Structure formats: structure tokens, C-alpha cells
């Protein structure tokens with residue numbers, strides 16, 4: 001967490017981005033009654049047209065809100081999705097009415113569950129380069145976020161520790177896509193139109 005935050009900060013500083021208009025670290029973002037924590041995504045296989053975005057949202061208010069959409073710089077548009085098992089097959093569907101965030105609730109978007117989906121990728125997420133975007137809520141409005149980029153196949157933002165991981169023995173291109181990248185397991189046609 002600390003490391004990735006520092007990396008993000010250094011990366012942005014290196015690019016000379018204006019920090020005041022955009023969160024320079026993976027710090028929480030507050031909008032209205034909502035606290036948005038640690039947005040992250042992960043590197044996609046070459047040629048992928050979609051990518052999942054993950055984030056934790058806490059509602060500190062007294063009214064239910066809904067995550068209804070947003071934007072991502074690397075994608076044509078984003079959708080709010082739910083993934084679930086249906087007869088032994090992982091399926092995902094768009095939440096047309098948005099993702100409900102009840103008062104007092106913390107909702108975690110993560111691989112295998114709720115996620116935002118970057119549709120029509122213009123370019124894949126690149127490690128070390130946060131993906132800029134917004135998350136739009138029915139009541140709270142639109143918040144600017146920056147997704148940290150985890151390695152291909154990461155199960156969580158902190159799932160792989162670069163400090164101790166041995167890159168020498170690990171070949172990302174040979175990783176088992178079959179059991180970890182839901183984007184590749186989509187039933188034919190579901191996202192094919194993109």
C-alpha cells in the first residue's frame with residue numbers, strides 16, 4: 001500500500017502532472033457522504049477490449065446511493081457490472097440501475113464480484129501509470145479517481161508484492177489465464193460487440 005502510493009506519487013511527479021486537480025496518491029477520495037478507497041485495475045492480456053476496475057466505497061450518510069457509471073481515460077465508456085456463478089459458469093451482467101450502496105455500508109468491488117468495466121479499451125492499463133477516470137453516483141455526483149495498476153492476473157491490489165516477488169522466475173506471458181482473468185472467460189458474444 002505504502003509502496004504503491006509512493007510509486008504513484010513519484011510517477012505523477014515524474015510526468016509533471018498538475019496535482020491540485022487530481023489525487024496524486026491512492027488516498028481516499030470523499031464526495032458527499034461517500035468515501036472512495038483505493039481504486040485499482042490490472043494489466044490486461046494483449047488485445048483485450050475490456051478491463052475490470054475495482055474500488056471500495058463506504059456510505060457514511062443516511063441515504064442510499066448508487067454507483068451508476070463514470071468515465072475512464074483509456075476506455076470508450078464504463079459500465080457497472082456484477083459477476084456471479086450461474087449453473088457453474090461465471091457470468092457478468094450490467095447493473096442497469098447501478099450498484100446500491102446503503103447507508104453505513106461498505107461495498108467492495110473486486111475480481112469475481114462487483115466491478116466497473118472499462119469498455120472499448122483504447123489502450124491497456126500499464127503498470128506504474130494510474131488510470132484516470134471518474135465514478136458517477138446518483139446522489140453524490142461525480143468523483144475523480146486514479147486507479148493503481150496491478151500486474152496481469154492480480155487478485156487484489158496488494159496481491160503481489162513487488163518488493164519480494166522474484167521477477168526472474170516469473171514469466172507473465174506464461175501465467176495461467178484460464179483461472180484468473182474473467183475478461184477472457186466471457187461467454188462468446190457477451191462483450192463481443194465491443
Ligand SMILES: [Cu+2]
Pocket residue numbers: 052081082092115116117
Ligand atoms: Cu464486467
